[in-house]
Amino acid sequence: xxxxxxxxxxxxxxxxxxxxxxxxxxxxxxxxxxxxxxxxxxxxxxxxxxxxxxxxxxxxxxxxxxxxxxxxxxxxxxxxxxxxxxxxxxxxxxxxxxxxxxxxxxxxxxxxxxxxxxxxxxxxxxxxxxxxxxxxxxxxxxxxxxxxxxxxxxxxxxxxxxxxxxxxxxxxxxxxxxxxxxxxxxxxxxxxxxxxxxxxxxxxxxxxxxxxxxxxxxxxxxxxxxxxxxxxxxxxxxxxxxxxxxxxxxxxxxxxxxxxxxxxxxxxxxxxxxxxxxxxxxxxxxxxxxxxxxxxxxxxxxxxxxxxxxxxxxxxxxxxxxxxxxxxxxxxxxxxxxxxxxxxxxxxxxxxxxxxxxxxxxxxxxxxx
Amino acid sequence: xxxxxxxxxxxxxxxxxxxxxxxxxxxxxxxxxxxxxxxxxxxxxxxxxxxxxxxxxxxxxxxxxxxxxxxxxxxxxxxxxxxxxxxxxxxxxxxxxxxxxxxxxxxxxxxxxxxxxxxxxxxxxxxxxxxxxxxxxxxxxxxxxxxxxxxxxxxxxxxxxxxxxxxxxxxxxxxxxxxxxxxxxxxxxxxxxxxxxxxxxxxxxxxxxxxxxxxxxxxxxxxxxxxxxxxxxxxxxxxxxxxxxxxxxxxxxxxxxxxxxxxxxxxxxxxxxxxxxxxxxxxxxxxxxxxxxxxxxxxxxxxxxxxxxxxxxxxxxxxxxxxxxxxxxxxxxxxxxxxxxxxxxxxxxxxxxxxxxxxxxxxxxxxxx
Numbered sequence: 001x002x003x004x005x006x007x008x009x010x011x012x013x014x015x016x017x018x019x020x021x022x023x024x025x026x027x028x029x030x031x032x033x034x035x036x037x038x039x040x041x042x043x044x045x046x047x048x049x050x051x052x053x054x055x056x057x058x059x060x061x062x063x064x065x066x067x068x069x070x071x072x073x074x075x076x077x078x079x080x081x082x083x084x085x086x087x088x089x090x091x092x093x094x095x096x097x098x099x100x101x102x103x104x105x106x107x108x109x110x111x112x113x114x115x116x117x118x119x120x121x122x123x124x125x126x127x128x129x130x131x132x133x134x135x136x137x138x139x140x141x142x143x144x145x146x147x148x149x150x151x152x153x154x155x156x157x158x159x160x161x162x163x164x165x166x167x168x169x170x171x172x173x174x175x176x177x178x179x180x181x182x183x184x185x186x187x188x189x190x191x192x193x194x195x196x197x198x199x200x201x202x203x204x205x206x207x208x209x210x211x212x213x214x215x216x217x218x219x220x221x222x223x224x225x226x227x228x229x230x231x232x233x234x235x236x237x238x239x240x241x242x243x244x245x246x247x248x249x250x251x252x253x254x255x256x257x258x259x260x261x262x263x264x265x266x267x268x269x270x271x272x273x274x275x276x277x278x279x280x281x282x283x284x285x286x287x288x289x290x291x292x293x294x295x296x297x298x299x300x301x302x303x304x305x306x307x308x309x310x311x312x313x314x315x316x317x318x319x320x321x322x323x324x325x326x327x328x329x330x331x332x333x334x335x336x337x338x339x340x341x342x343x344x345x346x347x348x349x350x351x352x353x354x355x356x357x358x359x360x361x362x363x364x365x366x367x368x369x
Numbered sequence: 370x371x372x373x374x375x376x377x378x379x380x381x382x383x384x385x386x387x388x389x390x391x392x393x394x395x396x397x398x399x400x401x402x403x404x405x406x407x408x409x410x411x412x413x414x415x416x417x418x419x420x421x422x423x424x425x426x427x428x429x430x431x432x433x434x435x436x437x438x439x440x441x442x443x444x445x446x447x448x449x450x451x452x453x454x455x456x457x458x459x460x461x462x463x464x465x466x467x468x469x470x471x472x473x474x475x476x477x478x479x480x481x482x483x484x485x486x487x488x489x490x491x492x493x494x495x496x497x498x499x500x501x502x503x504x505x506x507x508x509x510x511x512x513x514x515x516x517x518x519x520x521x522x523x524x525x526x527x528x529x530x531x532x533x534x535x536x537x538x539x540x541x542x543x544x545x546x547x548x549x550x551x552x553x554x555x556x557x558x559x560x561x562x563x564x565x566x567x568x569x570x571x572x573x574x575x576x577x578x579x580x581x582x583x584x585x586x587x588x589x590x591x592x593x594x595x596x597x598x599x600x601x602x603x604x605x606x607x608x609x610x611x612x613x614x615x616x617x618x619x620x621x622x623x624x625x626x627x628x629x630x631x632x633x634x635x636x637x638x639x640x641x642x643x644x645x646x647x648x649x650x651x652x653x654x655x656x657x658x659x660x661x662x663x664x665x666x667x668x669x670x671x672x673x674x675x676x677x678x679x680x681x682x683x684x685x686x687x688x689x690x691x692x693x694x695x696x697x698x699x700x701x702x703x704x705x706x707x708x709x710x711x712x713x714x715x716x717x718x719x720x721x722x723x724x725x726x727x728x729x730x731x732x733x734x735x736x737x738x
Contacts, residue, residue, distance in 0.1 A: 093718060096569040102714035105666045143568035146545045155540025158578045163540045171524025171532045172549060176515045178541035179572050199512035200465040203548050209527045297474045345471035349462060
C-alpha cells in the first residue's frame with residue numbers, strides 16, 4: 001500500500017463505509033425520520049487547482065439527497081448500487097459499468113433504463129465515499145496501455161500465487177495493463193518513465209531497444225490514457241519515485257486532452273483526480289519550438305485546434321497557472337501549425353532515438369511543466 | 370513457415386521481386402522504351418467469394434501504369450516506395466504508414482502532400498508483388514489484440530535470442546500483440562480459440578480463469594480486429610488446427626464489420642484477404658435466437674443498423690452465400706432489437722461462464738457459419 005490516497009482515504013475499509021451508511025439510512029427509517037445521503041457537487045464550480053499538490057482538488061460543496069416521493073427511485077437505485085458494490089467486494093469479484101447496468105435489470109422498478117443513468121449513480125456513490133470506482137469493484141469497460149521495458153509487475157493468480165511479469169521479456173509485443181490495477185506491485189530500477197501517445201512511436205522505440213539502452217519504462221497510452229492506464233502510471237510514479245516524461249503529438253489535443261489529463265486530471269471527474277493524476281509528469285515534446293529546431297514537417301491547425309487552444313488560454317486553470325504553457329500555446333497559434341510525433345521520420349527512422357530524445361533528455365529541467 | 374501463403378507466394382523473396390521489377394524498369398529506359406508497372410485492380414468488381422477457400426479472392430483484372438508526362442510523379446513515387454521497402458528489408462527495420470509518409474518529405478518533388486496518397490501507393494506496391502504490407506516492412510499504425518490463456522508465443526529479442534512468452538502467466542493482465550506478427554512462432558495444446566469483441570467481456574473471462582478451466586486461448590479484439598490481430602489469429606489457426614469461435618455483440622456491426630471481416634475479409638482490401646482472413650472461424654454468439662432463449666435485455670435497432678442489415682442481405686457475397694445468415698438477419702430485423710454481449714450479466718455475473726458458454730459449446734456444429 002504505497003499510495004497516499006490508500007493511506008489517507010482507506011483508513012476505514014470501503015465495505016465498512018458502505019455498511020455504516022446503510023445502517024444510518026436504516027436507523028432513520030426505523031425512527032420514522034427521513035433518511036438522507038450526501039454527495040459532493042461534481043462540477044468545475046466545486047474545484048480548485050492546487051499547484052502544490054498538483055491536481056484539481058474538490059471543494060466542500062455538497063448536495064443532500066433526502067428520501068421523498070420525488071427522489072424515491074434515485075434513492076433506491078443508490079442503495080442498490082451500494083449493495084452491489086458490497087457483494088462484489090465480499091466475493092472478490094468486479095463488474096464493468098455496462099455489467100452493472102445490466103444487473104440492474106433485475107432490480108424491478110429500481111432498474112435503470114439507460115446506461116448513463118447507472119453511470120451517474122455510480123459516480124455519486126464513488127464521490128460519496130471518497131474512493132475511486134475500482135475500490136467499489138466497478139471497473140472501466142475500456143482497456144488501454146501497453147508496457148515494455150525495465151519493470152517487473154507482481155500480480156497474483158486466482159489461486160493467490162504470486163506472478164512475476166517481467167516487461168523486458170515480451171520481444172516485439174508488450175504487457176497489456178488490466179482494467180483493475182490497484183493490487184499490482186512493482187519492482188524496477190528504471191531511471192524514468194516515458195509515456196507515449198501513439199502505438200506507432202511506442203513500437204518504434206521497442207524495435208530499437210530504447211528501454212534497454214536507456215534504462216527506462218515505455219508506456220503506450222494509445223491516445224487519451226484510460227483510467228486504468230493513468231492509475232497504473234500514478235502508482236508506478238509513487239512507488240519508483242522517478243520522473244514521468246510525456247511524448248505526444250504537438251497539437252492542442254496532445255497538450256490538453258492527453259498531457260493535461262495525465263498530469264493534473266480533468267474538470268469533469270474532479271473527485272478522481274487525486275488518485276488518477278500523475279503530478280510528477282513533465283512535457284518532453286513535441287513542442288512548437290521543436291518544429292523550428294528540428295525543421296519538422298507540419299500540418300495547418302484546424303478550426304477545432306484553434307478553438308481548443310484559445311479556450312485553454314482563457315479557461316483552463318492549469319494553463320492559467322503556468323506562464324510557460326501560455327507562451328508555448330501562443331507560439332503555436334502564431335505559427336498556425338501542428339506536428340505529429342512521427343514527423344521526425346523525415347530525418348530518418350532512427351533520428352528520434354539517436355538525436356531527438358538524447359538531446360531533449362540532456363535538459364529535462366527545460367521541459368514544459 | 371507454416372502458412373499457405375508463405376509457401377505459395379514467398380517462393381521468390383520479396384527483395385528479389387523488388388530488384389527484378391526495378392531492373393525491368395531500368396532496362397526499358399536504357400533501351401529508350403517506356404517502362405511499365407502492372408498492379409491488380411483493387412475493387413469489388415475484381416473479387417469473387419471462394420466459399421471453399423473461405424475468402425474474397427482477387428480476380429485477374431489489372432491496370433498498367435506506363436511512364437508518361439502525366440504519370441511521372443506517381444511512377445517515381447512507386448519506385449521510391451519500392452526502394453524504401455528494399456532498404457527496410459535489408460536493415461531489418463520497419464516503418465509505419467505514417468512514418469513512410471514523413472520519409473517521403475525528403476524525396477524532393479516525389480514527396481507526398483497527404484498521407485492518403487502514400488497509403489494508396491503502398492497498397493499498389495503490396496498488390497503488385499502479391500505480398501502483404503508487413504512483408505514489405507510497412508506496418509500498421511494501430512495496435513490491438515490482447516491474449517490470455519494456453520499459448521506460448523515464441524519471439525526473438527534484438528540480439529536474436531529466443532523469448533518464450535507464456536500467456537498463462539500474466540495474471541489479470543495480458544499479452545499485447547505487436548504490429549508485426551509474421552515471425553512469431555506458437556506452442557499450444559489449447560482446444561479452441563475464443564475471439565471476443567469487448568475488452569470488458571475478455572476481462573470477465575480472464576477474471577474467472579475461463580482459459581484454464583476450458584483449455585483455450587482468449588483473444589480480446591477490442592472492436593473490429595486490427596490487421597495484426599487478424600493475421601495473428603490466422604497464423605494461430607493454421608498452426609494449431611483448432612477452431613476459432615467469435616463471441617461478439619448481437620448487432621449488424623458485430624455480425625459484419627467484426628465477424629465477417631475476421632472470417633472472410635473485406636471487399637476494399639481484397640488483395641489481403643488471403644492472408645488476413647480466418648476461414649475456420651464460426652459464430653458462437655450473440656445470435657438473435659439467444660435473445661429469446663436467454664431472455665436478454667435489448668436495445669432497439671438504430672436506423673444505421675437496419676440499413677447495414679438490409680445492405681448485407683442484398684450485396685454482401687458472404688451473406689448471399691449463407692442461407693442461415695439470411696435467416697438470422699431477417700429474424701433480427703423482425704424482432705427489431707440488438708443485444709450486447711454483456712447483457713448476460715442480468716442473470717448474474719457468472720452466468721456467461723457457468724451457463725451460456727458451456728451450453729453453446731456443446732453444440733458447436735450449430736454455430737452460424
